[in-house]
Amino acid sequence: MGDRVHTVVESPVGPLTLVADDGALAGLYMVDQLYRPPQESFGPRDDEPFTEPARQLADYFAGRRTAFDLPLRLSGTPFQRTVWTALSEIPYGETRTYGELAEHIGRPTSARAVGHANGRNPVGIIVPCHRLVGSTGGLRGYGGGIERKSLLLALERGLPW
Numbered sequence: 001m002g003d004r005v006h007t008v009v010e011s012p013v014g015p016l017t018l019v020a021d022d023g024a025l026a027g028l029y030m031v032d033q034l035y036r037p038p039q040e041s042f043g044p045r046d047d048e049p050f051t052e053p054a055r056q057l058a059d060y061f062a063g064r065r066t067a068f069d070l071p072l073r074l075s076g077t078p079f080q081r082t083v084w085t086a087l088s089e090i091p092y093g094e095t096r097t098y099g100e101l102a103e104h105i106g107r108p109t110s111a112r113a114v115g116h117a118n119g120r121n122p123v124g125i126i127v128p129c130h131r132l133v134g135s136t137g138g139l140r141g142y143g144g145g146i147e148r149k150s151l152l153l154a155l156e157r158g159l160p161w
Helices: 048-061 078-088 098-104 111-119 146-156
Strands: 004-009 016-021 024-030
Touching: 004 048, 016 048, 078 098, 078 111, 098 111
Parallel strands: none
Antiparallel strands: 004 016, 016 024
């Protein structure tokens, strides 16, 4: 880890803590998020490096942005990073099952491992882990909570939320 700083931005799904590592976005954490690192690991508060991420998030929540264009610095295992890359390929407003993503990455028997890697995604929303659903299309676990997952999917589908 390099020089880490953080800020907090308000959003329709609650406050989002953004963490940068040497100027690249390394974390986006929701309140009460599963696997949220300890606050002291985020570095001091500094709003300046987060102007562009905050603008892109505001555009996303306003329905004006369907993809993010930000430098990322994601820490994870090679398998996790493969899953996170594949998540980023799921189009806005669409979903995939854990099994479909496992198949997509060439690991067809790894749906459960895909779910674990998905849960460890350090930049939810930016890397759209909310776009994974259960085998029948139902909402399954989400590090930010099922209610937030439902809201994000409704936003992307143009439904009232």
